[in-house]
Amino acid sequence: MPTDLRRLLPLRPVDFLLLLALVEHEQHGYGLARDIAEATDGLVRLEPGNLYRVIKRLVDDGLIAPSTRRPIAELDDERRRYYRLTAAGARVAALEAERLRGVLASRSARALRPLLEPT
């Protein structure tokens, strides 16, 4: 199984961001777009078409799934569909995080660091 999931790596940045946004709690489409925009300081803004294209891809790959549970009633808006991370999705996100850590730890990545430090 793990080898099978590894085939999905490296994840596209936006796929990874979306999986990360679902780690702590379930979320609906617009909420995801907002969380991602916030997490990237507005760098990544997902318009509806693009967002659901990504969602569709992740659902097709079995990394996320529409949620059957609902949040607390008064926070909820019954029209909305929520998504959750599947076990496979959580695993892939973890693998990707691990992979990125490896990238960051590489010699070349470390060599770049001084470029951004204030001189």
Add this chain to the structure above:
Amino acid sequence: MSTRHRSRASERAYAALIHLFPREFRRDFGNDMLEYFRDRWHDEYTRAGWRGAAVLWIRALLDVTTTAVHEHIIAARRMPRRLPSTQGDQMLQALAYDLRFSGRMLRRNPVITTVAVIIIALGTGAVSTIFSIANAIVLRPLPGVQRASDLVVVERMKPSGGTMTASYPYYRHVSTNARTVNLAAWSAIPLTVSTGGAAVAPLGNIVSGNYFDVLGVRPVLGRFFAGDEIRVPDTYPVVVIGYDFWQRQFAGDSAAVGRTILVNGSRFTIVGVAPPHFSGLYPVLRTDVWAPLMMLSQLRARGRLNTPGSAWLDVVGRVAPGHSRSEVQAEMAALTRQFSTSASGEPSDWKTFTGARLSDASGLPPDATGSVMGFFAVLLVISGLVLLIASVNVASMLLARAVVRRREIAVRLALGAARGRLIRQLLTESVTLFILGGAVGTLVAVWGTRLLERIHLPVDLPLAIDLTPDIRALAFTLVVALLTGIVFGLAPALQASRLDFSAALRGDGAGSGRSRSRLRNALVVGQVALSLVLLSASGLFVRALDRGRRVDPGFDATNVATTALDVGIAGYDETRGRAFYRALVDRVAALPGVTVAGYARVLPLSMTHSGTAISIDGVAPAGGRPGSPFAVAIDDVDEGFFDVTRIPIVRGRGILRSDNANAPRIAVVNQTFANRYWPAGDAVGRRFHLDTGTVTIVGVVRDTKFARLDGAPEPLMFFPIAQDWRANTNLLVRTTGDPTVVFAAIRREMRALDLNLPVPVITTLQQSTSVMLLPQRVAVAVTGVLGIIGLLLAAVGLYGVLSFSAAQRSGEIGIRLALGALRRDVLRLVVGEGMRLVGIGMALGLVLALLATRALRPLLFGISPLDPATFAIIGATLAGVALLASYLPARRAAAADPASSLRRG
């Protein structure tokens, strides 16, 4: 509240867009996408208002088009396993490829792309600004009304033409007998409403019981009129309030239903709230309160429902299922004929209205619809000219770029690309460009409508023109952009693909086609011609406005304050009303800075009219026998009126305070009236018949413009206002200086007399007469801005073409200079080429303008559509700008270093 409506319009448009996605995707995510869009729209709108919403829309358009194409490709890739690939899939793939390639090309030339987008945005923005306004005023179906296309407006009509409104007995007759249509009646009625705080003066409608049913309107709260409320007169004081009014006065509190409010001095209970945006049959006026017909006498002093001699109702009907308009028409005509022959008590000339006219419920009075549409058609054509100029401009840019890209195109052709495929690619590029321009153009339109909204309308009515662009306006802009993109992309694409590619591959610039430069030249000629048409239209409007302003109306409108008053709506009867008006004019006349004050029921040049039928013994009106009645325009004025307006009395006397209800009936006539019926000059002392009595003419006043600014004066007569009591009138106050100074004092005097009257809207006579020039003012504003845009675009186009051709000919110019030509000669060469094109364009434009400006004649106040002064000035301006536009590239060409240009050439 209106935000909600706008977001709903946006949602509907977005829901339509989602259809671009493959069915499967739509089924899985369509609703969610819409939810997302709705939330996002709301956030953006709250954050940045209209700008935020517009930016969101542009992003959404780009997002949906690109992702939908991708999803189609994915879907198409999956298909083959089940189905053989269809032609449709291939086309989609090709389209996706073309789109991606176009995006790359457009990004690669950011300057050209940006300039082209701006130019297209100006053109589409101009068109969609005008369309948005026309849409808001005449084209949009009645808001809040169901299936407005099934509604008909019914008017009583004379066989010779001319229509009249309906009396209640007439309405009763046709509505109870009609089988093919369900008829309702309504009338606008000014109201004074007090909900506990200060009184407000909203516009109301008094309506028949089935009014809401016929229009298909449902209450958002409470109910509409029912049961005895619509049958028993004067017993059930109930009203329905408008949604906006509910929000404004009651903050949307549902407890408003059941509350009692004071309407025209009587207590009424609110029974329901109308849905948002419903504003009756004339949505450009904000209607706030609806009351049942049965309560007429409480709302209008002396209002008697069954009076046969009072025609004050508008009739609207919904065609019954299974019946056609022609059946309704036939039935209405038959019922009207029946009524005209049988009804008693009607004024005799009404009996000649034996037919019926059906028209659409367009949102404006039927007679106004045509001229308003005509006016907008003129403006739309003018803005279309700007779009045309802009498109031509972009087409010549594309053409120039095609020349630059001829190597690339030649390579592709040589490698075996089909010409059709190439054309499609180039077309996709130009269409993408135009759609982008169209999207920015909608922003321009939002800004443009804002700008036009600022034109002050000198009318004392609660205007509520909803200019927010709806789907219709957005779709219109999109279609316009798409079509112009195809039309103006086609010529450059065809040109580019028809290429002598062996020459092009060799890099031989000189051989790149005479036909291409011919096309480019033709485009410049077209631009110059179109801007001449555009500028001459705006020039003519400027002249007409100027002429209109200079027309001597025959009275002195400067330094006069005026206000419309109606004490009937506060429940005054005749005795109280007369006393009030008497006291008010005396108090106001005594104010410091006021020289004289008076009353007139109809203000001159105010677009309102009043008339009556009279007969003169021995005088035959046109087409009638001696002594038969004819119609004449009238006004009711008091003794102060002629002094306030400084209309001189040329014979006899004016109106005196002693000409009151107890005195013999008298009239003062104008010169035209006197001369027409008593050419010998002895009108004073003559008598005529009015109703059942006789009236003596006591004086003649100088002619004035009254109903219209142009044309010869019409016969007009003035009656003493005191001899015909009505609750409404206009106060006119002549001041020694700026009339606005006394506004506050006039309000103070009114409040001193009665605190319960609504605060009047006071204006100046100059402002109120300026309504006559409103079409010209709007036309000058619109064509002026558009004319300048058109001129600039044409100049940019000319500049671009000349720079380009000078650059192309740099080799030749270099040779000339090397062989000893002077810089002056080069200047003359390039400028001469430009001016030759401009000359041809202007000649062509002159012919077009002479043909086109004829359509403007009704708006020109007698200025000839061929006015030589206008054409001379416009021609000189255009030639001057063109000279500048060709001088700049010429100077650059002449300044070139011949050696280097020869090396490059």
